[in-house]
Amino acid sequence: MRQPRRCARVGHARPPRPRNRPARPADADKRLAEIVALLGGSGDYAATFGERFRTEVPKPRFDAIAAKLRTGLGKPTGIGRVERHNALEADASLMFERGRARVRLTLAPGGTRQVAGFAIVGTAPLADSFAGIVAEAARLPGDTGFGIYALEDPSPRAIGEHRGEAAAPIGSAFKLWVLAELAAQVADGKHRWDEVAPLGPRSLASGITQDWPAGTPMTLQALATLMISISDNTATDTLVALLGRDAVDARAQALGAASLPVLTTAEAFRLKHPAAAALATGWATLTPEQRRARLADPALAKVPLDPALFGDTAVRPEIEWFASPRAMARTLDWLSRKGGSQALAILATARADRHGLAYVGYKGGSEPGILSLNHLARDRSGRWYVVAASQHRGDGAIEPSALDNLVARALDLIGAAR
Known part of the structure; x- marks a missing residue:
């Protein structure tokens, strides 16, 4: 993650x-x-x-x-x-x-x-094109999905797409659904960005808060910023618990999640561990209700959080968060329209000028064998776009530079369009 x-x-x-x-x-x-x-x-x-x-x-x-x-x-x-x-x-x-x-x-x-x-x-x-970028994405090793979308009414329009409808593991990109639900609950008056909540039980890195004292007071804005900017897993799980699993699941489902429930990072780490083999057996074929029942089993909480779990290849890739490029475009579209200024500021990166754009927001995810890159962009004329890409393979690690370069080229083209 x-x-x-x-x-x-x-x-x-x-x-x-x-x-x-x-x-x-x-x-x-x-x-x-x-x-x-x-x-x-x-x-x-x-x-x-x-x-x-x-x-x-x-x-x-x-x-x-x-x-x-x-x-x-x-x-x-x-x-x-x-x-x-x-x-x-x-x-x-x-x-x-x-x-x-x-x-x-x-x-x-x-x-x-x-x-x-x-x-x-x-x-x-020099003569780059969206079609050429998509064609190169299709030739990358493993299974890839790639989409370039103009955010228009009533829904995102594909400018270029390869397997845009195919659900794939997205790693920490699922945290966009958590951010969306937080923004929605803030807008509804259920929470405030400056509200203080105690830091929840630790997960594994990535992040920094896993090493902080239990119950450290945190504003929701700080938790969300850590969740997006450095993919902090403990901050993420704290927000999921605060917002409520049912609410996060409903938001994710509305935005195109292909697998429910939305796991916390600690649940995913534990389910991937060999000690949880009995609970993880047949996970891909279970209904959401059956999965929730296994997550509630007291035996899962006893499985260790093992930082040595991951090697060079995917670990139990069926225990993941899944979405298609179109679903990720729908998620970022929602955030651009309804997330509000604070959510957009949390998503923002320092890369906009690099591509000739007015704004770039980003959330990615990676594990061995899994890579997801999701960018929200606004051009100088105020038009919004999404570039969503994923790559996964079970037989080896992924070198991220190839997919990352294709995404950067797509952002360059969006920034160059007039």
Whole structure:
């Protein structure tokens, strides 16, 4: 129930301690121009990259990566959009003859301002299209679902879609249903964002509150923010208990959940444990009522919460939260219309400018063999969109960068549309 990693690194070395002058935007621009030259086969590798980076990524390895980029995209031609996060960190698009590469740059804070970290986040052809993105998603290993939706009345309209109706495991993305029910109960006056509740029983990481004292006073806004921003499982289970299982189930069902009841994270961890084999047997064929009866069995509470449960492959993937890309689009559509400003602020990420968008909200989920990426976007003209993607396979771990790059390309296209 963790968030996926956001990029694959070419290399990254910890920068040295600051010494003197503050960095300027021109420093990043200068180093990006030098990297463009190096990707084209010229330039001074030792002058551009710091010693620690060069140790981790020797020049022959960098040259091999550059050659692979030129094979796919042609010669580098310049720098596109640059998003500066601060004086030392920036994201940028590097332009090639037939495409572009999204990169992440970190400068060392020392006087030389050499490059301490450089990551190629993803690539895209110049003549990109929603249809091409969906076709690439369909070719990824395992079972994939991918949908790009314009949020229109009376329901989201598919712009591009692959297996949009097929339910798939979504991991922590189920927390969007919890956020929606919380927002609904706040709107109905049953709860307040600033209401204080005690932290409930611990679950496993991801998150931080599993290590906090039991009963720590928490505002509902803080619980929801932790649930979405770092996928905190204990905060999530606290909210489910506060809102009520029946209410969360009803909300999830209305928004397209393909399996009920909505498990708490602790219930899912315990059911996946070998000690719960008797309770988990035949789970996929049980009715919601039969599942609720097993969840109420006192034996389940005695099953340990084992952080060593997960390895490289999916663990009991039938014990999960399931939804289709269309259902995730419906969920994010509801939040965009009825969730209110606080729910949208909780969902918001810092990625909007990166794609030329006015707003981007996000909730993903991942476990071994399971990946779900769900973005809510608003363009500069005020139009709303959803990009919902999932990938799962029972025979091995998923490398998230491929699906993540396709989602980023879809957001780029939405941001570029006028």
